[in-house]
Amino acid sequence: MSVSIEEYKGSKASCNAFTMTSSWGASAKIIEYGCRITELIIPDKDGNKADIMLGLRDLDSYIEDGYNHGAVVGRSANRIAGAKYTIDGVNFTAPLNDVENNLHGGSPSYQNVFWDGRCISKSEADELLVSSRIEGIPQAEGDAVLLHYVSPDGACGFPGNLDSYILYAWLTDRTLMILYKATSDKKTIFCPTNHSYFNLGGHNSGCVGDNLLWIDADRVTYKVNRCPNGDFIDVDGTIFDFRKETPVKTVLTLADEQTRDSLGIDQNFCLNHESGRYDLVAILKDDKSSRVMEVLTDMPCMQVYAGNHLSSTKQKGDIPYKPYDAICLEAQMYPNAVNVPAFPSYLIDAGKTAYHVCGYRFK
Numbered sequence: 001m002s003v004s005i006e007e008y009k010g011s012k013a014s015c016n017a018f019t020m021t022s023s024w025g026a027s028a029k030i031i032e033y034g035c036r037i038t039e040l041i042i043p044d045k046d047g048n049k050a051d052i053m054l055g056l057r058d059l060d061s062y063i064e065d066g067y068n069h070g071a072v073v074g075r076s077a078n079r080i081a082g083a084k085y086t087i088d089g090v091n092f093t094a095p096l097n098d099v100e101n102n103l104h105g106g107s108p109s110y111q112n113v114f115w116d117g118r119c120i121s122k123s124e125a126d127e128l129l130v131s132s133r134i135e136g137i138p139q140a141e142g143d144a145v146l147l148h149y150v151s152p153d154g155a156c157g158f159p160g161n162l163d164s165y166i167l168y169a170w171l172t173d174r175t176l177m178i179l180y181k182a183t184s185d186k187k188t189i190f191c192p193t194n195h196s197y198f199n200l201g202g203h204n205s206g207c208v209g210d211n212l213l214w215i216d217a218d219r220v221t222y223k224v225n226r227c228p229n230g231d232f233i234d235v236d237g238t239i240f241d242f243r244k245e246t247p248v249k250t251v252l253t254l255a256d257e258q259t260r261d262s263l264g265i266d267q268n269f270c271l272n273h274e275s276g277r278y279d280l281v282a283i284l285k286d287d288k289s290s291r292v293m294e295v296l297t298d299m300p301c302m303q304v305y306a307g308n309h310l311s312s313t314k315q316k317g318d319i320p321y322k323p324y325d326a327i328c329l330e331a332q333m334y335p336n337a338v339n340v341p342a343f344p345s346y347l348i349d350a351g352k353t354a355y356h357v358c359g360y361r362f363k
Helices: 059-064 122-132
Strands: 002-009 014-021 027-031 036-043 049-051 071-073 079-081 084-087 090-093 101-103 116-120 144-151 162-170 175-184 193-195 212-215 217-224 227-234 266-271 279-286 291-297 301-305 328-332 353-362
Touching: 014 116, 014 144, 014 162, 027 162, 079 084, 079 227, 122 144, 122 162, 122 175, 122 353, 193 328, 212 301, 279 328, 291 328
Parallel strands: none
Antiparallel strands: 002 014, 014 027, 027 036, 036 049, 071 193, 079 101, 084 090, 116 144, 144 162, 162 175, 175 353, 212 279, 217 227, 217 266, 266 301, 279 291, 291 353, 301 328
């Protein structure tokens, strides 16, 4: 396991790019802008490698990107209804940037700022994993990448200076792991996610509709104006039932009221596992390439989005991306929890350090 560092240039800015290469031939490239994964090279069963991460050509393209390619999104991932909320009787307003909602915070947020990154040793990475007190995370395979950013008090209307760290590491079980850590000086929202667009056949191999998906979830949250309102849908007998392996194309439909407004699947799945423990929650399979990706997390939910609005002339490679050319499996907290008392809270108190983790394990 090794980490190399290179300069990642744009016309007006540059940053560091870290390439983490595992012992079994996989590699991931992470840039400091938005903590984005720009490449994810994974071998198939015959050892043939492909980049399964949709992405853009250069730093300029990522800075102009509206799709959050490969980014860590926060401090408030997903939607806040009406872009308004209250914490301890104090009213706050976030940017209105998704019809009637706030989506992914706005700017400046995790995904559209430069972080400070550095390579750290295996022992340092393992120490961070232990300090999280999240049960079930294997050890790091070797050196890792740690990125740091302080989201300032008042950014996008959110209270508190949020001292934030992102750890990327290959684990000993072939997992690309993302550990989120944050401490605030005021009570605030902390609900990050990773917005990677996966295509197990290769980033330019087309529609993911034939991929098989399993999700350990009996319910999804019901959406009004794209945002969960506190109600639930039991997946039994619906297109959202992935408790057995089911083709992704099942939810690439506009026939259901929940998918019509979002032009396909963009739904929050309520995971069955014990929140706070790192567990397997989803499996994605591509029979053509033989690649299998498992999703593990301590978080209670996962947003499934199939790139319904994808389009680009700045994609890496020569083939423009189209809707449904990828799938995002975004481990997350309950969206809009700040406005729905029945949802588990994602607020953190002043001075408290919070951790969350997501892993993508390859077979």
